[in-house]
Amino acid sequence: MNIPDTPKPTFLAILLFLAACAEPQPRITVETVATLPTPHANNAVAVMPGEDGAVFYSFNGLEPGKSHEDVSKRAFACTMPGAICREIAGPPVAEGRLASTAIFLYDRIFLFGGYSVAEDGAEVSTPEVFAFNPATEEYQRRADMPTPVDDAVAFSYANRYIYLVAGWHDDGNVSLTQVFDTWEDKWFRATDYPGAPVFGHSGGAAGNKFVIADGVAVIGHHENGRRKFGGVDEAWLGEIDGDDPAVIQWTKLPPHGAAPLYRMAATGDAAGNRVVFYGGGDNPYNYDGIGYDGTPSEASDLLFAFDLESGAWVEIGRTGRGTMDHRGLMQWDGAWWVLGGMDEARAVTGDLTRIKVEN
Numbered sequence: 001m002n003i004p005d006t007p008k009p010t011f012l013a014i015l016l017f018l019a020a021c022a023e024p025q026p027r028i029t030v031e032t033v034a035t036l037p038t039p040h041a042n043n044a045v046a047v048m049p050g051e052d053g054a055v056f057y058s059f060n061g062l063e064p065g066k067s068h069e070d071v072s073k074r075a076f077a078c079t080m081p082g083a084i085c086r087e088i089a090g091p092p093v094a095e096g097r098l099a100s101t102a103i104f105l106y107d108r109i110f111l112f113g114g115y116s117v118a119e120d121g122a123e124v125s126t127p128e129v130f131a132f133n134p135a136t137e138e139y140q141r142r143a144d145m146p147t148p149v150d151d152a153v154a155f156s157y158a159n160r161y162i163y164l165v166a167g168w169h170d171d172g173n174v175s176l177t178q179v180f181d182t183w184e185d186k187w188f189r190a191t192d193y194p195g196a197p198v199f200g201h202s203g204g205a206a207g208n209k210f211v212i213a214d215g216v217a218v219i220g221h222h223e224n225g226r227r228k229f230g231g232v233d234e235a236w237l238g239e240i241d242g243d244d245p246a247v248i249q250w251t252k253l254p255p256h257g258a259a260p261l262y263r264m265a266a267t268g269d270a271a272g273n274r275v276v277f278y279g280g281g282d283n284p285y286n287y288d289g290i291g292y293d294g295t296p297s298e299a300s301d302l303l304f305a306f307d308l309e310s311g312a313w314v315e316i317g318r319t320g321r322g323t324m325d326h327r328g329l330m331q332w333d334g335a336w337w338v339l340g341g342m343d344e345a346r347a348v349t350g351d352l353t354r355i356k357v358e359n
Contacts, residue, residue, distance in 0.1 A: 027358045028303065030319045034083035036076050036350030039064050040340045042263070042287060043072075044102035046109045047330040047337065048134050053080045054332045055134060056352055058339050059090070059111055060097040062325075064348040066288040068117040071096035077134075078339070078352050080332075085352070088137050091130050098287055099150035099199075101327060103162050105182060108133060110142070110162055112180075115150040117287070125150050125170050129180065143185050147176055151199035153212055155268060161245050165212055165238075166193045166201060173197035173217060179245060191248035195234045200284065202261075204268035204275045204329075208240040211253070211275040211306045214260045216284040229284045229292045231260030235306070253306070256313045261300055265329035265338050274305040274314070278336065278355065279323035289325065289346035299324040299344050303336070303355065319355055 036058060043061030047054050056078040063070035073096040078085040091097075097114030104110075109132040115123045127144040145164070152167025162180045166173065175197045177190040193212065201215025212235065219230040233255045241247035261280030268275050281289070281297035290296050299322030304315045322344040330337040336355040343349050 026317055028317045028319050029356045029358075030321050031354050031356075032351045033080070033354055034078045034085050034352040036078070036085050036340060036352070037087055038072075038074065039348040039350035040072060040074070040076075041325040041342045041348045042098045043327060043340045044100035044111060044114070045326075045328045045330060045339045046102040046104040047332050048104055048109065049332055053082070055079050056330065056337065056339050057102065057109060057132075057134075059102055059132075060100045060114055061340060062098055062287055062348060066348065068119055068121065071098055071117045071287075073097060077137075083352075085350075089139075091128070091132075091139055093126070093128060097126060097150075099168075099327065101152060101154040101164070103154050103156050105156050105159065105162065107135070110180070110182065111139075112152075112154060112162075112164060113145055113148055113150050115168070123170075125168060143180070143187060145180075146178060146187050146189075147174060149174060149176070149178070151201075151263075153201055153203040153266075155203070155205035155210055157205060157208060157240055157245065163190065163205075163210075165203065166195075166198050166215070168199035173199055177248065188246055190240075190246045191250065193236070194250045195236050195252075196232050198232050198234075200262045201232075202264035202266035202277055202280070204266050206268040206270045206273055206275060206308055208242060209308050210238045210240075210268065211308075212236045212238065213256060213266075213277065213306075214262065214264065214280070216262055231262060231282075231284055233260045237306075254313070256304060256306070257315075258300070258302055258304070261302075262297070263325050263327070264300075265323070265326035265341070267329040267331060269305070269331060272305070273308045275308070276303070276305045276316075276329060276336065278303045278319075278329055278338065279326060279341070281324035281342075289342055296346060297324065298322070299342065299346070303357070316357060321353070323353075
């Protein structure tokens with residue numbers, strides 16, 4: 001029996017077939033919806049959702065002059081809807097702070113540490129922990145950090161514990177995992193971070209799993225003896241033991257594929273069972289946006305995630321708006337939000353920006 005020749009597909013048909021098989025690209029819209037009275041970068045941020053809207057908070061950080069004189073202890077609240085930002089009482093400390101961390105839990109915002117900068121450039125990691133009451137806008141001192149750290153990753157677990165992973169302590173990085181029990185007002189140690197000791201890394205948690213990515217480590221010394229700092233292309237998955245919150249099983253993950261990024265905005269997405277990352281600088285710097293090597297850092301516009309179900313990195317897309325020098329990514333009303341930071345020109349910004357992803 002003669003079988004007719006199968007017609008060869010045309011080039012156009014191949015393109016159409018590939019297009020049909022391709023995953024649809026999400027549509028990403030970026031909008032600035034409010035602005036702080038005074039721009040701040042490297043500021044601790046948190047969002048408090050409510051029945052009728054949400055309030056976004058900013059604590060401490062760096063003002064536009066980007067010198068030691070611009071290290072701030074000011075705080076702000078931005079109310080949505082309405083897009084009204086106002087200054088509120090700052091934390092009751094003597095000096096401004098950089099690289100603090102804020103976590104909203106129950107009806108309080110817990111504010112951790114940071115570092116102060118003296119006129120001669122000396123930096124000191126601060127131990128204070130405050131519980132901020134949004135209803136009264138008052139701060140309550142809680143138990144100090146056993147080892148003061150700044151530029152650490154923080155996340156909550158089991159509606160009770162707040163974990164601080166690695167970070168900088170006075171004159172060097174640490175690998176500590178310090179856990180604050182908000183019920184007992186006590187600290188305990190959990191399994192140490194197994195990666196290179198880093199600061200300026202990013203991460204978040206969904207359930208009892210969390211992801212830590214990138215950051216900056218000491219990678220050697222210059223001829224004059226001063227330390228060299230470099231980005232770390234590492235990522236780790238941590239899983240908290242259900243019976244003992246001090247026990248963490250760590251698994252090394254493949255890098256996310258982009259160059260190592262510094263001070264990305266990140267958070268856990270429990271509904272999506274993933275950890276989401278956005279922005280960050282491509283060259284480690286102290287606080288002015290200029291790298292330790294003298295090269296200005298460039299801000300990324302990449303939005304990506306680690307999918308905890310599939311165990312894979314997923315690129316969500318590019319926003320077209322580079323941003324860096326963040327202490328957290330916030331989620332509310334079906335969107336991702338950043339508040340403050342530095343823009344593509346390394347200028348300090350006070351923008352409350354919404355990143356909406358539609359598939």
